[in-house]
Amino acid sequence: MSLTLASPGRKLGSIILWTAVTALGVVALFTLATARGESVNAMWLVTAALCVYFLAYRFYSLFIADRALGLDPERKTPAHRRNDGLDYVPTDKYVLFGHHFAAIAGAGPLIGPVLAAQMGYLPGTLWLLTGVVFAGAVQDFVVLFISTRRDGRSLGDLIKTELGQTAGLVAMVGILTIMVILLAVLALIVVKALADSPWGFFTVFATLPIAVLMGVYGRYVRPGRIFEMSAIGFVLLIGSIALGRTVAETPALAALFSFKGETLAFMLIGYGFVASVLPVWFLLAPRDYLSTFLKIGTIASLALGIFIVMPELKMPAISRFVDGTGPVFAGSVFPFLFITLACGAISGFHALVSSGTTPKMIGDETQIRFIGYGAMLMESFVAIMALVAASVLEPGVYFAMNSAPAVIGATADSAAQTISAWGFAVTPEALTQAAAEVGEKTVLSRSGGAPTLAVGMAKILSGAIGGASMTAFWYHFAILFEALFILTTVDAGTRVARFMIQDLVGTFWPRFKHTRAWAPNLAATALAVSGWGWFLYQGVIDPLGGINTLWPLFGIANQMLAAIALTLCTVVLFRMKRERYAFVVAAPAAWLYICTVTAGLEKIFHPDAKIGFLAHASRYSAAAAEGRLLAPAKTAAEMSRIVFNDYVNTTLCAVFLALVLSMLVFGLKAIGEARRATTVTTRETSDELHDLRIARA
């Protein structure tokens, strides 16, 4: 791929091509940035993003591959060295790209950008693009490289060997906490989307019997026929969306499938428990197949829809809420935009995937660039599309959907009045009309991002296929697909959390490690479920909508994990004696430390009760001392519970801060050691034949 191999003619062609891409990207970004007052076509945003991705891939990722890491096509990968035909298999790079992309792209890149749209589309776009190019894709790339050079070992293991036992244990606790918060916030998104929505609840509920049917088919009727079972599942799924309309329009049935948030929370908690202890072929695996294929299909059709419809962006480039007073999430651009928008820019979670199955299937080291860096660029593009979907809505509708009832009231009149006063003109009729179009009673305060994205997607997709009459169908299709893959993450994640708990407790009490014994199995599952269930329930009853509190916590946790992963990367580069290039990973690591520590401190100590947990707690305890009740508390007991929750959240934030700062210390210590050492001290799996060849040459 190196330029020196190209003939002069091709070199000139290449220069012309890349100059053109740069020029196009600059024009697109300029158009986006200078738009004031008039709406801009979404294609400018898409074009700007694609140009940035191509340039970054062609130049920056090549620099990392050749200079910083020194990828070596001659060196044997674990897929060859340990080939077992099962886990370790040299795999075609395009096939592996698909595998890796499906593992890293979930609901995250679809939700964060929707929330970030409250500041206008520009701040989110700029962070998504710079974040992915210099941080997110670099992290995925380098972690995949490090793991591939070490037999495909996991992140926790890698930290243990390169940074020491204690650091490994700290990282393990960190990963587990992140899992718990992640599962809680994802479950909360589902609850918000399905509460009082018989159509939505019915279709999501229908996936349970459909999955069981698929499972039985794939195990007993036609074993292993994945595509047959998925096709059956898909047809039934579409049927259930159509049937859902009848359910919603029949009052007796609608009542049967309408649930309040609290009830849904308990149902989800029960579901998470049952799904993760049942045999996997019965429910978990078939749902996983359905949701994976649906996810890829939906992402592809959203891309197609945007290219066909070429919608206008209704959201302003920069809204007044950059000042931090926005209703969707509290806090100013720095640090909270960088916390809210994790997936798509940088997501620490990917470090777990990049040190999972993918490194065991890399056939040639040089492919790590395409798979690690390339797949993350693709996820960032998914996030850009989500930002487009949120920005094609009328801003008035967007804010009505994403503001808590405590802010905009419970009626279309009060909502329209409040939001119009913010400067986003909207009428009550427009809000009821928006709900009617998608076949729902109301769209007010459907926070969490998923419903907003669904309305945006419905608008785009119905513009491509079916017209206005299909809007309600597309809306529920989008809700179903998001709920489906969120629930798949919730049940699979509960299982992962269960194994982590067994592993962690097992370090001190070995009997707990037996994953096949029922008692530890059930105990660990119960622990995992009650962990995320507790935060889920607090989120559901939170007057500010829950997402307001939980999403920043999740963002901090996710970015903190990224900081940990990038610290590992930096240490490894120092150990390889390639510290000249360590800035590639050290710079994004430093940025993440600054963001997470600032955000963590602000979440605890900020004097504004909307942001700081302690300020919120003291407001409520002061009121309670005077015997006053503050909404939404209706009793003195509820008042003290709110205060208690604030202290729990404070503790959690403090734990995050302690984790991330101790990793910083471990990292700096390891870097110091590596600098003092005179030779390479990294602990790669050696490839002796390869070393011999190099020594001879």
Add this chain to the structure above:
Amino acid sequence: MSCTICGLPALDLAKLGSKLRAGARLMIGQGDYDAYVAHRGADHPDEPLMTREAFFLERQASRFGEGGRRAMRCC
């Protein structure tokens, strides 16, 4: 085979189809059965071979099994 005008390789639909299939299967943790058979045949010819169905069930169980981390996915 490549195109005589543009020099790009001609689109091989059969190959593309099989890659798409393999990609879709690997997304859900189902590896390539033929690669497994080829590997076992080359390296362990005397050991028993799993049938296609057994291979499917083994891969399914291992994706969510011990550690469960093979099914790890992002948010």
